[in-house]
Amino acid sequence: MHCLIVDDDNTSRKVIESFVEQSEDLSLAGSFGNPQKALQFLKKNPVDVILVDIEMPEMSGFDMVDSLQGNPSVIFITGKEKYAVEAFDKNAIDYLVKPVKYDRFKNALEKVQLPDAVSDTKFIFVKSGSVLVKLDIYDIDYVESIGDYIGVHVAGKRYVVHTTMKEAEMKLPIDQFCRIHRSFIINFGRIEQIEENTATVVEKVLPISRTYRKNLMKRMNTF
Amino acid sequence: MLDRDAPIFEVSEEIRNSIIQVYLRDASQSIIEIEGGTIQKEHEVVRKAAHKLKGASATLGATEMTNICRNMENPVMQNMDMLHKLKEAFKTLKNAIA
Numbered sequence A: 001m002h003c004l005i006v007d008d009d010n011t012s013r014k015v016i017e018s019f020v021e022q023s024e025d026l027s028l029a030g031s032f033g034n035p036q037k038a039l040q041f042l043k044k045n046p047v048d049v050i051l052v053d054i055e056m057p058e059m060s061g062f063d064m065v066d067s068l069q070g071n072p073s074v075i076f077i078t079g080k081e082k083y084a085v086e087a088f089d090k091n092a093i094d095y096l097v098k099p100v101k102y103d104r105f106k107n108a109l110e111k112v113q114l115p116d117a118v119s120d121t122k123f124i125f126v127k128s129g130s131v132l133v134k135l136d137i138y139d140i141d142y143v144e145s146i147g148d149y150i151g152v153h154v155a156g157k158r159y160v161v162h163t164t165m166k167e168a169e170m171k172l173p174i175d176q177f178c179r180i181h182r183s184f185i186i187n188f189g190r191i192e193q194i195e196e197n198t199a200t201v202v203e204k205v206l207p208i209s210r211t212y213r214k215n216l217m218k219r220m221n222t223f
Numbered sequence B: 001m002l003d004r005d006a007p008i009f010e011v012s013e014e015i016r017n018s019i020i021q022v023y024l025r026d027a028s029q030s031i032i033e034i035e036g037g038t039i040q041k042e043h044e045v046v047r048k049a050a051h052k053l054k055g056a057s058a059t060l061g062a063t064e065m066t067n068i069c070r071n072m073e074n075p076v077m078q079n080m081d082m083l084h085k086l087k088e089a090f091k092t093l094k095n096a097i098a
Helices: A010-022 A035-044 A061-066 A084-089 A102-109 A165-171 A210-219 B013-040 B043-060 B063-072 B080-097
Strands: A002-006 A027-032 A049-052 A073-078 A094-097 A123-128 A131-136 A140-146 A149-154 A157-161 A177-181 A184-187 A191-194 A198-201 A204-207
Touching: A002 A010, A002 A035, A010 A027, A010 A102, A010 B013, A010 B043, A027 A035, A035 A049, A035 A061, A049 A061, A061 A073, A084 A094, A094 A102, A123 A157, A140 A165, A140 A204, A149 A165, A165 A177, A165 A184, A177 A204, A177 A210, A184 A198, A184 A204, B013 B043, B013 B080, B043 B063, B063 B080
Parallel strands: A002 A027, A002 A049, A049 A073, A073 A094
Antiparallel strands: A123 A131, A140 A149, A140 A184, A149 A157, A177 A184, A191 A198, A198 A204
8 A cells, every 4th residue: 555644744754654664564655744745746646545744834734635636545643633523524534643653553544445446347357277367247157155265156167266255245346246145145147046045146056144135135126 | 751652662763763863953943933933922933833843742752842832832821931941841852862
């Protein structure tokens, strides 16, 4: 995750820079004491998250966020609690009051959700043996859990991938796929028939658990 | 002299030492601004400089500096007596950590 720090106080900024370096999942794209220079930088260097102070002489952190292009996540880091309401009105992910400790910093960053890569594309790559196979997401019939792996079923073929059902569920578009059991996610477009506790998907009869049945039925278009 | 629970003690010693040098340099500048603003009775100048120095001091764990700066954000507390306290606190801090 690429981040940018904007704070006119060098001491606080240097400490946050060090926190970023300590965090394996973060990389520092830039660090600025002047918000206008940060905005210039961002025009050519988009980032995932911006850590920004509020009271700065050249431009306030709020004004800077209002001028942002794109949609990076914003975490305000400031010396006063009184701006919190306005900060959250500006869709801040979090609001940190100085002095900021490392645990609190990490906790704030954990709230940042990167845009789902799948939402921008209709393809997904799955590893089959030593090659990556490109699949059209909407061609997936269903996904099954196989221990520490999942099986992705497409046109009678099964691709085995080392991941979890939860990960798979997050990557598949929610409007097209539905969890029906702890071991199965199905493509709505491939459902042929639903009975009391089973769904038939491309001639395969799959179980529907009580936990997921209510949600499935709510989403079905029935007479 | 420094509160060991402060963020500065969560970074490596090498980085901590370099940040302390940055703090001492910037704090001297902020105190000059606070002094000028206090003499000229420019409350907003003093408030902004005190606010910035407060954040830096809190990050460093310089508790007395933090408290004096917090007071000086308030125009009612922007006076020569408070300025004198700030300068004395900085002198003591500098002698201890420089």
